Amino acid sequence: MNELIKISSNENDEQVVSARDLHKGIGVKTRFSLWWEQNSRMLIENEDFTSVVLTTEVQNNGGVQLRDLQDYALTIDTAKHLAMQSQTEKGREYRTYFIQVEKAWNSPDMVMKRALQIADKRVIALQNENSQLQLETSVQKQQIAELQPKASYYDWVLQTKGLLAISVIAKQYGKSAQWFNKLLHELGIQYKQGKVWLLYQKYAEQGYTKTNFAPDDAERLHPHTYWTQKGMLFIYETLKKENILPLVEHEDVT
Template sequence: MNELIPTSQNENGDITLSGRELHEFLEVKTAYKDWFPRMVEYGFQENIDFILVAQKRATNNPRNPFTEFTDHQIKLDMAKEIAMIQRSVRGKEARQYFLQVEKMWNSPEMIIKRAMDFQQKKILQLETQIHEEKPYTDFGKVVAISDGAISVGAFAKLIYEKHGINIGRNKLMQWLRDKGYLIKQGREKNNPKQNYIEQGLFKVSPTIISRTEGDVQSNTTLVTGKGQIKLMELLKGEFIR
């Protein structure tokens, strides 16, 4: 079958085609920007029967270097109805072509092919997911989503037990300061910076210490599950050769 008008498949498995390419094939005299809204008035709905496709295209005008090019991706049923509305030789030819496309699309061979394509797509999605989750496999994905925040000293012990990185609490604190995760000096020294708290890498645990001159608040920096995952990968990359 000759492809009179190129067709494609959307994410839902529907056959679609370009409104502009249909307009061109039908040899409609009315400009596309005026013609397509008239076709929509026959009862078609955006995001159900068609979607808007807008692109920016370069021009030769320095004052207006880009212009917006509007097209529509329409479903096959809408294209068939539009072809009938035209009441022309080209319209009849287009409708017959669309019927052949639909017949071929619903043939047993194409149904099997679509099922295989869908299965392949799911396999690729699974492979992508496995790749994205690789950092979790060495340490346990559950840690990253838990609220099991631990102290820097406990984290130093953990990375030694897991990967033999003997850095110790004090050196780890220094490493975190040097890398910009913790505040280097002042009253808030060793507290995590606000942006890393907002990213979910650290928490601060306040403790009230009673003294003769009055109560004083002391903060303890804790590494969250998400932070443990990220920092462990960085430490492995730096200390394990």
């Protein structure tokens, strides 16, 4: 069967044709907009046809300009009706063609083929949904894993009362006090004066540390720097930017 007009399938698995293609094919002399106005009065939109806007190129002052054209996607039944209504030889030819197209479309082989295609599409859709769910689950697991060190460290900080020495904080990262002090110095947070680590001026007034005096072996008082809860959280946020996180599990430090 030779194709007289392009036939497509819409989202409802119905065969449809272009009203403009039909108008041109059946050879009526009336311009398309008037022909459509005269012949579509008894038609029901979204049942017999759907509105379609086409984009076409037109010559304009030696250049090319895009222009929107109004078209309509007709069901085969509607196309048969309009073809017969034209009362032209071509119109009768098109009506006969549409009848043959319908018979082929509704044959057992074609019905089975479409059913298999629909089933295949459904399987693919379910596979895509499953893949998306697996991706979302993986992302959620990763987010939980990423947040776990933060939650554990925050819990530990909030449960900690009073001030802590840097050696205790370093332990939460699996490091020594010496290593930790050196890191904070390299990050421009603190400097050493004598035997005491002090914060640089821009951090000194933020309430991150407290300096207390404790006696040494000779009963002489020496300053020692201790970190507040606010300071411990500051350390966490700063080191997180360097991809340095505390251990997930913490020993009892109380």
